[in-house]
Amino acid sequence: MKVLANWSVRIGGAALVLLVLVALAAPWLGTVDPTLFDAASRDLRPGEAGEVTTLEGETIRHFFLMGSDSFGRDIYSRVLYGARVSLVVGISAALVALVFGVLLGLAAGYLRALDGPLMRVMDGVMAIPAILIAIALVALWRASLPTVILAIAIPEIPRVTRLVRALALSIREEPYVEAAVALGTPPARIMFAHILPNCVAPLLVQATYTCAFAILLEAILSFLGVGLPPDIPTWGNIMAEGRVQFVAYPHNVFFPGVFLAVTVLAVNILGDGLRDTLDPKMAKRV
């Protein structure tokens, strides 16, 4: 496979596979329940040992690889479980943006009457900075996993729509589409069976970038205190709680920060690799 021969794809992909495995295997990697706290183990430095009290009231010795926060919760466990949230939000938001973007983009690119009005609306959405749309929607709907995913996906829809529209506009001129029209193929079938399959490669690249952006945006929302509720361990939430004591205990901010940066970097590198191999035209543009 040409794609797997690309080093960016290999490195970014390997880092992501590793992260997914770590997120899935979190319970067996020496973690405790990320919501457990113990007053006796508050503000431990990375590498110190302490104790945690389980839900059954049993006190066990625990090694705090990344230290603990001001409630005595294990940062290592919280960071590992936080990876689950980041990945779920990133991938779901990218999928939601993709589904809506494909539907709207195909409609605008193939059903010409819809093109003008639809794209004007998209221009309007794009004129509002993504973070503002997301935090306004979260403020309205109150934050929970589905609302955060939707709030992050919505500002990304216009970008996918524009891409699919542009592709549809050029593909609709191809002889095989003309042939399909001549045979009386219904428009829906032309859009989904003839145009959409030819958009897959650029869409995959776009989806990767959207996923990286969604992971970043989720962390920003949580960090600002407007994202997922504080009892859910997310990288942004861990950092938001750690920032108060940043001067004395920087590790609360650094460990989730490093995980976040490396994850986004891995997704972006994967995206660059996919772009170079799958979509040479796009690679030439930037």
Place this chain on the structure above:
Amino acid sequence: MYRFIFKRLLSTIPVLLVVAVLVFSLLRLTPGDPAAIMAGDAANAEQIERIRAGLGLDKPIVAQFGIWLGRVVRGDLGESFYFRIGVAELIRQRLEPSFALATLTILIAVLVSVPLGVLAAWRFGGWFDRALMGFSVMGFSVPVFVLAYLLIWLVSLKLGWLPVQGYRRIADGFMPFIQHLILPAITLSVIYVALIARVTRASVLEALGEDYIRTARAKGLSEMRVLVRHALANAAVPIATVIGIGIAILIGGVVVTESVYAIPGLGRLTVDAVLARDFPTIQGVILFFSFVYVLVNLLIDVSYVFLDPRIRY
């Protein structure tokens, strides 16, 4: 040219109108009483009643939009029930720090990224080029608040060179002003440097392949003059374009950076408003930021005429 500016000005109206409809419908499409949502969690029945009358909620939705838009166009963004002050006045009070931060950020970003991009294009494929491209991917990936804490830790805590956070007005002296602002601006400029350097490199690279570059070299111009007067000058339009597109990233970055560095600007106001569920302020800030974004991109479109004499409208 005036015809072009006029036409371009007209073309912003539909975009701004769509933005207005979106911001307006933000509240109306949500289940619940818009007046109660507007008033916030702490309002009493009398306040809610007054807002209901002001919004014209007994009239059809189109008429409500008309009333609202009429006020917005006159600069009346409603009243914040949390800050107990008009939203327009609130935005005016918080404008200076955000404007200063954004301006300094763009200044730093352009001064750093354009020379780097030109150099990378000049030595295309060399170690510097590869290093810059690697840095640029990192710049896109490291979240602005992670970078902010890294810089605070290094520059303010370990080295003790700059204050940790806070803001001083420029009226209270230039030195304290710049000391408090320089670290946030550097933090925020990193993603911008990554963006502009990438585009500068690509555009200069393209220009370097043109015939006039060969002519310029053949007639014995210094390499510096070839790069700046001939290659960079022809790459100015895409660079200006990406600065305009980057304003959206910049606004998002301002929101985050102001929170980390405790700068009392519009970004901090946005977060405070969301935490307090202060909808008149949220609506006002979104309208304001979108207006700035559209306006800056309009100015950049007009600037093409000056950046590239070949462009005639």
